[in-house]
Amino acid sequence: MEIFPRLAAMHPLVIAAWCGLIVVNVFLFHQALTFFEQQRTAHLWPRLEVRADSVDVQRVINTRQSAPTAQHGYEAIFDFRYEAGGSVYTQQTVRAVGSREEAERLKENETLSFYYDPANPSDVREAPPGKLPLVVTLIGMLAINGIGIGLIANLGAFFGGK
Secondary structure, eight states, X not given: OOSOHHHHHSOHHHHHHHHHHHHHHHHHHHHHHHHHHHXXXXXGXXXXXXXXXXXEEEEEEEOOSSSSSOEEXXXXXXXXXXXXXXXXXXXXXXXXXXXXXXXXXXXXXXXEEEEEETXXXXXXXXXXXXXXXXXXXXXXXXXXXXXHHHHHHHHHHHHTOO
């Protein structure tokens, strides 16, 4: 007497496909829970205002195949430190600027403003997380399950049982 007669009748590739789909779902569900928790507590994230330890200015050349000429601009790369939860963290951020003069002014008196996650102080963002990552993950779960179940059904029909 078999406990799972339908499982015993399945081809091993179909069983492997189901297992793969279950593993993907567990991973995506974990990601969705992480995004949900971040979004739920985002209004509690402290705002952080720091001055840059150092600022590098780099010239950036953006080229596009459809554009007749290359576009030039500058980026200011800020290195900064902050203290959270008794530890000191070092981060880097990049801001686009229009001219070298603007980048030089930023070097002199720019105050950087960020939010950080108290549960993970190394997670620093310019704005608290919103709902978009959670929504995209849930839509991805629906799409992957729809495609996966369709493929598994076709595999099962192709192999016609064991």
